[in-house]
Amino acid sequence: MLSKTSRQLAIFHIFLCSTVIEVADIKHFIKTSPKTILRDIKELKNAGLIDVKFSRKEKGYIHKDNGNHCPFSVPVFSDNKAKNMHLEKLIRLATIMIGLRYHTEKPYYEDDSENQETCSSWYKNKFPNVSSRTRQRDFEELKKIEYCVEYDLYDKYYLVSFPMGLDDFRI
Numbered sequence: 001m002l003s004k005t006s007r008q009l010a011i012f013h014i015f016l017c018s019t020v021i022e023v024a025d026i027k028h029f030i031k032t033s034p035k036t037i038l039r040d041i042k043e044l045k046n047a048g049l050i051d052v053k054f055s056r057k058e059k060g061y062i063h064k065d066n067g068n069h070c071p072f073s074v075p076v077f078s079d080n081k082a083k084n085m086h087l088e089k090l091i092r093l094a095t096i097m098i099g100l101r102y103h104t105e106k107p108y109y110e111d112d113s114e115n116q117e118t119c120s121s122w123y124k125n126k127f128p129n130v131s132s133r134t135r136q137r138d139f140e141e142l143k144k145i146e147y148c149v150e151y152d153l154y155d156k157y158y159l160v161s162f163p164m165g166l167d168d169f170r171i
């Protein structure tokens with residue numbers, strides 16, 4: 001069973017890769033109730049990660065802006081500190097999902113590996129006030145939904161493997 005964060009990130013991935021999304025489509029990937037899915041969609045909207053509306057014509061959720069499926073708009077924070085921290089975590093993890101999607105690194109022994117941007121340096125630039133332990137936890141959380149960012153200790157570089165669509169998305 002997925003944690004709340006993993007479940008919401010999986011739903012974010014589905015919205016990222018789809019044009020029309022039915023609750024039944026989400027249930028195909030995530031075994032949970034429709035009410036939970038609707039709450040998760042609302043939370044993803046509050047985090048500013050998706051901007052969708054339900055279309056009776058399409059019989060599912062559609063993106064309000066077809067050109068930008070996941071717009072990263074301004075989040076809606078509340079007075080609840082724990083809820084706000086969760087939204088910040090969702091935003092950070094979704095940023096990694098988008099930002100490192102096509103990232104590749106070279107092993108240390110290749111000629112031009114010295115000046116490359118690594119996953120670690122990218123993360124530090126995006127989130128300067130976040131610890132390296134949190135970075136490791138974030139990468140572990142993403143691994144639960146098949147977004148793998150792993151460090152190869154032998155060759156000293158990060159391996160990034162993300163599902164590109166829904167066909168290779170198995171959770």
